[in-house]
Amino acid sequence: MKATVVVELKPSVLDPQGKAIQHSLSTLGFAGVEDVRVGKLFRITLADIGGQTRDHVESQLRQMCERLLANTVVEHFSYTIEE
Numbered sequence: 001m002k003a004t005v006v007v008e009l010k011p012s013v014l015d016p017q018g019k020a021i022q023h024s025l026s027t028l029g030f031a032g033v034e035d036v037r038v039g040k041l042f043r044i045t046l047a048d049i050g051g052q053t054r055d056h057v058e059s060q061l062r063q064m065c066e067r068l069l070a071n072t073v074v075e076h077f078s079y080t081i082e083e
Contacts, residue, residue, distance in 0.1 A: 001046045003061055005079045007070045008039035042069055057081060 009015050018036040025033045044064075046057065058081070065077040 001048060001057065002082045003044045003046060003057075003079055004082075005042040005044065005061065005065060005069055005077060006039060007042070007065070007075050007077045008037060010074055010076055013074045040069070054081070 009018075015037050017038045021038065022033055022036040025036070044061075046060075058079075061079050061081070065079070066072055070077040
């Protein structure tokens with residue numbers, strides 16, 4: 001089973017790296033870029049352990065995100081699961 005986790009800054013949090021990229025794109029001649037937000041993408045392959053329900057896998061992913069992958073004070077996360 002595979003999961004894709006996306007972690008992004010909350011909309012209310014300033015993103016200086018995104019602003020720097022937006023400015024650089026403009027400098028390179030890419031007009032019309034109104035905003036850039038930087039995030040993280042994780043592709044996780046999970047072992048197929050017998051008896052795991054989808055609810056259990058989702059619970060594990062939430063815990064991974066809350067405990068390590070995302071700083072939930074300033075970031076939010078989402079995930080998808082491929083079976």
